[in-house]
Amino acid sequence: MSSFLFSRAARTAAALALGALLSHAAVADEAAIRKNLVERLPNLPPIDEVTKTPVPGVYEVRIGTEIVYSDETGNYLFQGNLIDTKTRTSLTEARINKLTAIDFAQLPLKDAIVWKNGTGARKIAVFADPNCGYCKKFEQDLQKVKNITVYTFLLPVLGGDSPQKSENIWCSKDQAKTWLAWMLEGKVPPRVMGQCATPIERNLEFSRKYRINGTPAIIFTDGTRIPGAIGAEQIEKQLIASAAATKPGLTTTPPSSN
Template identity: 30%
Template sequence: MRFTLLLSGCLWLVLLSIDGHADEDVKANITRGLQSLLPDMKITAITPSPVQNIYQVMMGPDIVYMTGDGRYLLKGDLLDLQDRRNLSEEGRSVARLDILKNIPERDLIEFAPEKTEHAIYVFTDVDCSYCQRLHRDVPELNKNGVAVRYLAFPRAGIDSKAYRDMVAVWCAGDRHQALTDAKNGKPVAYRQCDNPVKQQYQIGQSLGIRGTPAIFLENGTELPGYMSPEKLVSLIRG
């Protein structure tokens, strides 16, 4: 479980609300029980699950289940075998979408078609070969009405060359061209400015990203890495 949620203060203001569907005693019991184990953890929602006296507890995009008295904690996915649904993944998708939708548009590098029908969020690294391959697919995705919204995720961390390269991209006068150049192995003049690269890297960590490209659909669903534009468009359109 990823208990370290490194979201910025503005995002926490959006997320920090405990759902009113669980009664106050239950919320108090669960909060007390969980914080006795993880005192710094921030609970973002407590809602009843379909199982009697079992509650879904969300901490950003992380989910656990607890009994109403706050004594027992269950870790794992809750599956509805009758309807063939992963209820936990549905909850995580909603939480991921809340996070992604509250990232300011000015902090994204978006490659959009003339008429956007769908959009994907892509955490990218300029040194990642599959990220470079996906970037070459952007014109085909745009042709199919799909906007690509890039966020920075230098896999080697914030002390790496990739991090400095991505700062240079986000600080460039023409960020679209700078990102394309960087992904094609061309040097981008280093600049410093007030930039979101570190914050986006931390958001990616909170979402559990381990590799790139990390692709998220408009409903918060996470896709398993690179795929061909044909397959990606098919998944987007459902």
């Protein structure tokens, strides 16, 4: 019995020692990676975080919301998607999605055009360019969804007259009516006369911070982000899933601006 207890204690001590050793090695690796990358790549932006990946000897180097990878010494730096072949998923994409998740409660809704169908009990946010064909198709499908409030953030990223159209829509007497008339019926927004303050620059800055790189970009109340247009049936399914997943006190730490 005593030999069994000794053996068990010895195994526990060995496991603790191994854990401490591995932890120390990870810290040493992180220090080496930071030191070598900073010294050898002086133009590299500040490194926010260095963490181990599931791949032995490969470390994730996070710079803001950008992800690159390094060996354990910082001698090699590489960029791309880390793919889990068993699940056929991109670990890189999953990590970036987590970093750039948006807490719906923290959206600057004062900078959005608002319209609703029915009770408006369910909510959705959309970043859209007035000249985006996919945004127009998405807007058509949204009309089929009941009891929804839609917050549209104007995001003129397509060039041409997108910035002017966005300004004209925002500065109109009835923003929602003007927006829907243009997106659904092609009625050109009246040109704004005089000065009018818009949130467009703030929207663009928000999109850069959270890596919203295209339109439409759809945000649901549980933080789920969908890039690109989806149909009415998919919208309905995601609204139901998001409502089930949303819990009081949801918080998201904004990504570093570095």
